[in-house]
Amino acid sequence: MPPRRAERPHTSPILAEEATARLRDGTEVRLRPVRPDDRARITAFVRGLSPESLELRYFSAVSAESAVDRIVGSAADPRRRSMLLELTGTDPATIVAHGEFDPVAAEPGRGEVAFLVADAWHGHGAATVVLLHLARLAAADGVRQLEAVVRAENQPMIDVFLGAGFPCAIVWRDGEGRVVLDIGAPPGPTGIPRGAAGDPTASPA
Numbered sequence: 312m313p314p315r316r317a318e319r320p321h322t323s324p325i326l327a328e329e330a331t332a333r334l335r336d337g338t339e340v341r342l343r344p345v346r347p348d349d350r351a352r353i354t355a356f357v358r359g360l361s362p363e364s365l366e367l368r369y370f371s372a373v374s375a376e377s378a379v380d381r382i383v384g385s386a387a388d389p390r391r392r393s394m395l396l397e398l399t400g401t402d403p404a405t406i407v408a409h410g411e412f413d414p415v416a417a418e419p420g421r422g423e424v425a426f427l428v429a430d431a432w433h434g435h436g437a438a439t440v441v442l443l444h445l446a447r448l449a450a451a452d453g454v455r456q457l458e459a460v461v462r463a464e465n466q467p468m469i470d471v472f473l474g475a476g477f478p479c480a481i482v483w484r485d486g487e488g489r490v491v492l493d494i495g496a497p498p499g500p501t502g503i504p505r506g507a508a509g510d511p512t513a514s515p516a
């Protein structure tokens with residue numbers, strides 16, 4: 312019996328920076344760029360995150376104020392794509408995730424991605440929606456490869472990368488993995504088999 316295909320959240324194929332999508336449970340969400348006037352709502356979003364979530368994102372203990380400054384500041388960098396994922400139908404709209412893409416200046420075909428998801432929305436496909444949207448925007452900018460760094464204990468985020476449908480490889484060193492996604496082709500309906508993640512305890516070849 313063939314393995315069951317992994318379900319991915321649906322996102323519309325719009326290349327504009329703003330788009331709507333649905334999470335796995337059907338919740339409608341909107342993707343849009345971060346704006347300077349978002350600080351108050353970003354502050355509420357970040358203060359709702361656990362210290363563990365912030366540490367997994369920034370790889371060290373950071374204050375909520377520092378995380379807010381980094382997210383708001385990313386909007387001022389014209390090279391970056393800094394996106395909010397927010398619920399539709401709420402006023403003001405509730406932020407459930409943030410993601411950003413930062414191109415590697417020395418290598419135009421490469422870029423780095425990172426995400427933060429509200430603790431209450433883990434497991435709903437929010438990070439996958441943001442990743443697929445950022446991948447489309449990055450591909451339109453000529454980027455062929457997205458990279459990220461993830462800790463071995465951050466299994467949910469590892470699964471996001473493996474399940475996005477892009478060819479994926481993860482090289483591990485000292486408990487941290489460098490993820491490389493080939494976004495040169497549209498994502499397929501399934502993720503890469505779990506074994507493609509490699510061994511988190513192994514050193515790179």
